[in-house]
Amino acid sequence: MGDIVNHPQELDEETLFLVSQTFKALSDPTRIRILNLLFTREYSVNEIADALNLRQSTVSHQLRFLKNLRLVKYRREGTTLYYSYDDEHVMDMLKQTIEHSIHS
Template sequence: MEEQLNQHPYDLDEETLFLVSQTFKALSDPTRIRILNLLFHKEHSVNEIAEALELRQSTVSHQLRFLKNLRLVKYRREGTSLFYSYDDEHVMHMLKQTIEHSKHS
């Protein structure tokens, strides 16, 4: 109880700090930004993402795994294909605002 009294409302616990830093790490990579920007508009398979962004399928799969582990993207299975879409409206909103800010500057 005494420990809670000493905490300020703006203090962040270690888990929150870690998740915030990992989210910014995800958004610091140009390839991941391109993938998220593509998924902002509609879901795509790994092959579609690779083709649209002119990347190797293995590169796309690696980046999607990173984004999935952070719960920034999700997938659904259709037969043998996986279709990816974004999974966090907050992060996508932040990404869209950052892109708009960059174009405005």
């Protein structure tokens, strides 16, 4: 490293809120399980509920939380919504954290 000292930029209130909400989203085991499942492909609410042995209402609630943070997105096919992840940065962070936890 040279003589230049890098100082983190000051964060505005909106950025602080969004960062804290993202970490809040990743602090819940059910949301982590859902996001981890979405690494592989898109899933409907029922498929997520079946794969993770959760109630459909629980999955819907968690997906709504994740969607509001733009961590997941959906597409409609007929009457079915298919969910996938929407933020590569957060998914990379989640993957690295999982790998770190397994490695430790």
